[in-house]
Amino acid sequence: MKYYKNLLCLAFAILTLISCNTSDDESNGPLRVEITNFQPSYSQMVLDWRLSKPENIIIQGISVMRQTSEDFSYPETIDNIPSNSETYTDLDVPYYPEVSYFLSIDYRDDNQPELGMQTLESELKTFTRNIVLIKTVPYQVKQDPLNPDDFHLIDRMDQNLLKKYNAIQNSIVAEKSFDNAFSYYNRFFIRNSLLFFVNSYGHIDQLNTADYETQANYQLNVRNRVNAFSVNADRLYYIDGEVINFMTLSTGISTRLGWGFNPEEMIALNDTDILCIYDGFNSTGATIYEFTPQNCPGTSFCDPVNLAYTDGALDGNDVDANILAINSSQTQLVTGRDGNIFRMSDLSKLASLSTIAGEPYFQFAYDSQNNIYATVQGKKLIHKFKANTFELLETIETKLYPLYPLITSNGLYVIGGYSPVSYWGPYENFSFNVECAIEIF
Numbered sequence: 221m222k223y224y225k226n227l228l229c230l231a232f233a234i235l236t237l238i239s240c241n242t243s244d245d246e247s248n249g250p251l252r253v254e255i256t257n258f259q260p261s262y263s264q265m266v267l268d269w270r271l272s273k274p275e276n277i278i279i280q281g282i283s284v285m286r287q288t289s290e291d292f293s294y295p296e297t298i299d300n301i302p303s304n305s306e307t308y309t310d311l312d313v314p315y316y317p318e319v320s321y322f323l324s325i326d327y328r329d330d331n332q333p334e335l336g337m338q339t340l341e342s343e344l345k346t347f348t349r350n351i352v353l354i355k356t357v358p359y360q361v362k363q364d365p366l367n368p369d370d371f372h373l374i375d376r377m378d379q380n381l382l383k384k385y386n387a388i389q390n391s392i393v394a395e396k397s398f399d400n401a402f403s404y405y406n407r408f409f410i411r412n413s414l415l416f417f418v419n420s421y422g423h424i425d426q427l428n429t430a431d432y433e434t435q436a437n438y439q440l441n442v443r444n445r446v447n448a449f450s451v452n453a454d455r456l457y458y459i460d461g462e463v464i465n466f467m468t469l470s471t472g473i474s475t476r477l478g479w480g481f482n483p484e485e486m487i488a489l490n491d492t493d494i495l496c497i498y499d500g501f502n503s504t505g506a507t508i509y510e511f512t513p514q515n516c517p518g519t520s521f522c523d524p525v526n527l528a529y530t531d532g533a534l535d536g537n538d539v540d541a542n543i544l545a546i547n548s549s550q551t552q553l554v555t556g557r558d559g560n561i562f563r564m565s566d567l568s569k570l571a572s573l574s575t576i577a578g579e580p581y582f583q584f585a586y587d588s589q590n591n592i593y594a595t596v597q598g599k600k601l602i603h604k605f606k607a608n609t610f611e612l613l614e615t616i617e618t619k620l621y622p623l624y625p626l627i628t629s630n631g632l633y634v635i636g637g638y639s640p641v642s643y644w645g646p647y648e649n650f651s652f653n654v655e656c657a658i659e660i661f
Contacts, residue, residue: 251277253323253342257307260319260347262661265310267321269342279303280326280337286310289318290638297324315619315636315659317353320346350390354383357637357652360407361583361624364429369628372408372415372429373635376651380404382417382432385658387628396432398425409451409488418458420445424467440467441474450486450494452511457486457494464522475518483507484646485541489550493527497541499646504539504556505530506567528567538569542643542650545584545592554584557643559594561610571610577603582643585625593632595622598640602632620659634659 249272257268273279282305287295301308313319323342329335356377364370369387374380380401384394398404403419410416410429417425422440427433440446444461451457457466464481467474483496492512498505510525530539537556544555546564554561557580559573573594574580579601581594590607602622604614620636637654 249274251325251327251340253325253340255323255343255345258321258345260313263311263313265313265319265321265347266307267310267323267345268307269323270306271325273327276330278328278330280328283324283326284308284310285322285324285341286314287320288314288316290316295322313347313619315351315657317351318346318348320344352385352390352392352658354635354656354658357623357641357654357656358635359405359650361626361635362408362410363585363627365410366413366429369630370429371626372410373624374404374408377653382408382415382427384429384432387626387630387633390658390660394430394432396427406446406449407485409449411451411488416449416451416456418446418449418456420447422446422458422460424456438467438469438472441465441476448483448486450488452488452494453491455511455513457511459483459486466516466518477516477518477522478520479522485544487544487546494524495546495553497539497544499539499541500536502536503532504534504536504646505532506539506555506562508564508567528565530562530567531569536647537645540646542646543581543583545586547586547590548588549590552586552590554586554592554594557581557597557645559584559592561592573603573605573610576605576610577612579603582622582641583624585627587627593625593627595625595634595636597642602634616661618659618661620657622659623656626658630660632661 251273254270256270259266281303282301283297284299285295286298287293322344325340326337328337355375358373359376361371361373371385373383375383382396383392386393403421406418408415408417413429415427415429422442424438426436428435440458442460447459449456449458454469455466456469462480462482464479465476484499485497487495489495492510494509494511496507507529508527510527515524516522537558538560540556546553551564559581561570563570580597582597583595585593592605594603600618600621602616603612606613618636621640622634622636624635626633635656636659637656639654641652641654
């Protein structure tokens with residue numbers, strides 16, 4: 221019995237010694253903060269910590285600080301929390317390649333009141349992820365017809381650099397620069413595995429879509445400048461000033477037709493049909509023409525068949541070459557900031573998405589079921605509309621201001637801006653100096 225009493229006294233003495241040592245450490249040691257847990261994710265960041273301090277240190281407040289990898293970014297206070305807090309959750313993690321957090325603790329020392337308020341900062345914790353950045357809003361984004369996880373885009377702030385983004389790898393996998401880059405303001409065209417890009421001087425780059433290696437170069441006969449072009453079978457039709465001409469690809473010979481024709485955009489639908497977009501301040505429209513060697517044989521006579529055209533009462537926002545998407549079966553298109561939907565067979569208007577949901581849009585994309593994804597201008601929202609009935613099915617929240625929706629095998633991605641953009645119609649310059657990134661949900 222005496223043995224157990226001695227053992228109990230010894231244990232009590234050890235515990236008392238440990239308690240006294242811990243208390244001495246806290247009363248004599250400096251203020252310390254230790255980050256014990258850092259768990260970042262797409263939607264939130266959890267930060268836990270432990271504070272130790274002597275009795276003479278009075279904590280006045282704790283600030284949670286955050287800094288991103290954005291150029292000229294400075295630490296910002298995202299929240300001020302009570303002095304006894306030991307955890308914090310950020311529910312709005314910015315969408316940058318690097319996001320860093322630290323604690324800023326304001327305190328005073330009762331033993332040294334002359335020092336006033338002092339600050340202790342914790343260690344920096346950084347969340348790093350693979351985010352593809354784009355210098356500015358792309359002028360054009362086009363899904364590859366053979367490899368739907370590849371997207372081709374033009375980065376105008378990067379000297380009109382042609383870039384290919386692969387959604388599976390989440391990276392830019394090919395790039396192509398051009399001489400006289402400023403002259404490439406036409407949209408490129410993809411046919412199967414070939415990409416055609418024509419500058420205003422009539423120089424044609426024919427590239428493969430795999431790695432942008434040059435397959436051929438041509439020179440059009442140009443008297444003014446090339447404003448639009450379309451590749452149909454063995455012909456490349458182009459607008460020189462306000463006159464339509466064509467070049468035979470197999471021979472490289474240009475044929476001047478001398479026929480007045482001035483659409484703002486030409487989109488090849490197949491080997492013969494061309495969708496022509498007409499943009500104006502007060503009126504817009506679209507027409508589908510059929511061009512063949514028979515009705516346009518290569519002389520001053522050229523009489524393409526008018527297959528369909530829009531109502532002449534359309535206003536300046538109804539049809540817009542800058543905002544236009546066609547479904548894969550080419551039965552329907554959606555265009556303009558109002559999201560006007562047209563039946564391709566006769567170009568009759570079916571609906572307006574803006575009337576349905578009350579928002580202006582920047583771009584659209586169809587999925588394989590013909591549902592429409594529409595990026596809302598100035599808001600971090602994407603609307604999903606049901607095929608054919610155009611019912612608003614879903615509102616998707618984003619981290620960035622969404623611009624170009626990308627339908628991939630992994631689901632919806634989006635090219636978004638770090639700042640909002642505003643665009644009213646084709647009479648405006650379609651150029652926006654806003655840094656972008658590809659957001660993956």
